[in-house]
Amino acid sequence: MSSEDYIAVAAIDFGTTYSGYGFSTIQDYSVDPLKVTSCTWTSGQIMSLKTTTTILFRPDQTFDAFGYEAEDRYNDLSLDNMHTDWFYFRRFKMMLYAAQHVHRDTPLKDETGKEMPALVVFSECIRYMKGHLMNNLERLLPEVQPTDIKWVLTVPAIWDDAAKQFMREAAVKAGIDGGRLLLALEPEAASMFCKHLPVERQGATSQITCFSADSRYLVLDAGGGTVDITVHEVNRDGTLRELVKANGGAWGGTMVDKAFVALMAEITGQEVLDKFHEKHQDDYIDLMRAFEVRKRSIQPTSEDRITFKIPISLHELYREMTGGEMRDAVKNNQKLNGKVSFAGDKMRTDATIIKALFEETCTNIVDHLRQLLKNPQTAGTRTILMVGGFSESQMLAAAVQSAFSDLRVVVPHDAGLAVLKGAVIFGHNSHVITSRIAKYTYGVSCVETFDPKKYPKERMVIYEGRYEVRKVFSKLVEIGQSLSPDSPLEAKQYFPRGKYDSMEVNLYASPQKNPMFVDETDAIYIGKMHVDCKDHKGRVSGAYVSLIFGDTELRVKAVHDKTGEETAATFDFL
CATH class of the missing domain: 3.30.420.40 (ATPase, nucleotide binding domain)
Structure with missing residues (x-):
């Protein structure tokens, strides 16, 4: 997204305990990157630059209130003993870290054990903050349109790929254009903020x-x-x-x-x-x-x-x-x-x-x-x-x-706003992080010819007269490897099977440097890579696929091996 595509960056810092938002225009950023406009939230005697990550839904599961307002509203309902059928969620973000497998239909329990779809709960939080932010931004820039904004959503760096995709889909469900959305890793956003501090x-x-x-x-x-x-x-x-x-x-x-x-x-x-x-x-x-x-x-x-x-x-x-x-x-x-x-x-x-x-x-x-x-x-x-x-x-x-x-x-002063302000800075200059370190060894499952010097005998299978080994971990990236978001891995050629006009490739991760098989105890299945194998004339062929690991989100790019045309290629970790 070039500088001509937006006039302001808006960031939502979705926290476990507190959440908030901030924004700045291109002009603000050029004068002072740390000049970020945020919101002051109030409740009784409380005044803060963030509000509680608390959301309240009516008995029919429609949105009612967020933040301090949700807490106060639920308090009133509780005093009148009218709260039992309402859905009240607080401090639920950690579900995405603690859950073994996060899916689009993963349920989330409220404070009393009642369940709603987690995706709905997260998306309604983002929708509320997006609307609140737009109201404030429109007071400063009356003519601003959603297409004038680049959005940033913060996520913990220790989250896995499924949790990140879950947050992206929640944001899209909340009405944010996915093509104008960046995910910022929280400590990286904080680092962007700290980089501009006078500390030496x-x-x-x-x-x-x-x-x-x-x-x-x-x-x-x-x-x-x-x-x-x-x-x-x-x-x-x-x-x-x-x-x-x-x-x-x-x-x-x-x-x-x-x-x-x-x-x-x-x-x-x-x-x-x-x-x-x-x-x-x-x-x-x-x-x-x-x-x-x-x-x-x-x-x-x-x-x-x-x-x-x-x-x-x-x-x-x-x-x-x-x-x-x-x-x-x-x-x-x-x-x-x-x-x-x-x-x-x-x-x-x-x-x-x-x-x-x-x-x-x-x-x-x-x-x-x-x-x-x-x-x-x-x-x-x-x-x-x-x-x-x-x-x-x-x-x-x-x-x-x-x-x-x-x-x-x-x-630093306002340490609690470092991630939020840094996320806005990241939106203006997301290329400032030139390399990241791979958290895992990543690879795909493949079939290789059986080699008795390399593989245990019990792994050998005979298929159409060939001696093969299946579920071999074909390494793409090694844990600890330095990766650049601007440098995709060398493209590998893949082919669809049978009469299919698309293909799916399973992606795995491992904490080991040299895993041998994708079904080893500590190997993790993390998702599928889907590649469309039709060109513009509907002809089916193989594709050269390259993965980009050095960004805040794992990305994939594919081109047809016959025409060189770029084709649709996506990841699905959910």
């Missing part, structure tokens, strides 16, 4: 500049659900190259939330807490919102007791179900006695109890960074840039700073 002192002067050529920096994108990590080197021309494959894990801020819920369950008992969640959704949401505020403000040096307002409904429910009082429950708990106490509707806890909620996620992140920085490919990395909403936690920042005191750890 120039010589002995006091001038602060952006990263210079040959600089290497690690971007730690800590969101609500996932922690995504990438390491980039600045090329001489200002572009970036990836040094190690995108990595990370499900160690985001929601791990701390789960630890807090586990603490509450230890006090009340799991049965009481589950009933509280079910019967008093409004109070449960208020409790978790209050914890979110505390989560951001708690510091490693905190020693004072921390106070939480506990809803009266939880005390009453505990009384009703157990016949006791919560204040007595903590006195009888050896681990919590003297460290947690109740006075009226207030729960007072030692700072050590709350700080302990961060231990598991901080340990996972620090241990992973240690292993990553031991990799020879990351040698020379001197800076860790912490972005994402969870990076604003002083507990996490302190843990990383303490573990890597020899490195410069930077948490």
Whole structure:
């Protein structure tokens, strides 16, 4: 898409806990790449640059509300006991990471266990944010049309190809033109943002500049659900190259939330807490919102007791179900006695109890960074840039700073908007990443002549007098290989079977460098490549197929072997 094709870039940052959007015109970008317009969301006393990733559907499964509005609306329904037939989804993005196999018809459970198609839920979220964004953009550019916009949707880099395709199809279902849509990998978007930050002192002067050529920096994108990590080197021309494959894990801020819920369950008992969640959704949401505020403000040096307002409904429910009082429950708990106490509707806890909620996620992140920085490919990395909403936690920042005191750890202002702003920058200049590292070894299934020196005897089959080996992993790309989005692999010739006028080629991935067969235990079937074998006159022939692995999405290109005409070729990972 050339600069003449659009006048503005609009990005939707679809997060596990919070979501938002931003946009900038070509003119904005040319003056200051960091000048990105976003939205301020409000709910009661809350004002933020993102809203909660929460969506509410009516009993007939039609859309009702999104974000804080969905939370508040569901609260009201709950107070009137009219919520039981409604569909209420929150923090559901991680389903695409946790699911073994994601399909177009994969169901998604709401907070009470009722199911809707996941594709509908995701697409309605995107549709809402798209509409909200367009309303704001039209105030600045009254004549703007959807065809004037290049769209960007963020996805975690550690997601597989099926999850990425799922998000693309959800966006298309939401009314975004697929030809005008880019997927941005979240840590890469954050890196694009960080690349423009003044972080280096120039010589002995006091001038602060952006990263210079040959600089290497690690971007730690800590969101609500996932922690995504990438390491980039600045090329001489200002572009970036990836040094190690995108990595990370499900160690985001929601791990701390789960630890807090586990603490509450230890006090009340799991049965009481589950009933509280079910019967008093409004109070449960208020409790978790209050914890979110505390989560951001708690510091490693905190020693004072921390106070939480506990809803009266939880005390009453505990009384009703157990016949006791919560204040007595903590006195009888050896681990919590003297460290947690109740006075009226207030729960007072030692700072050590709350700080302990961060231990598991901080340990996972620090241990992973240690292993990553031991990799020879990351040698020379001197800076860790912490972005994402969870990076604003002083507990996490302190843990990383303490573990890597020899490195410069930077948490930029508005760290929670780094991915969003970087996604807009990526939309304006998606070619700035010149190479990426293959996450897997990719290949296709093929048949080869049996070679007793190469293959085990039990793999031999006899077909029409020939000794063959089937399901051989024909390697296309090796794990760890540096790949450019502008350099397709060498084309391979494929032929349709029998009387078919198209062909499907199965694509596989493996964490091994040299897998032998596609049915090995750790080999993964990831999808089909579909190629149309008819030319413009309807004649059927073979095709030369080349794969492009170095982009944010796996792409395929095919040409007829007789005419050289480009033909339709697509991937289907769902």
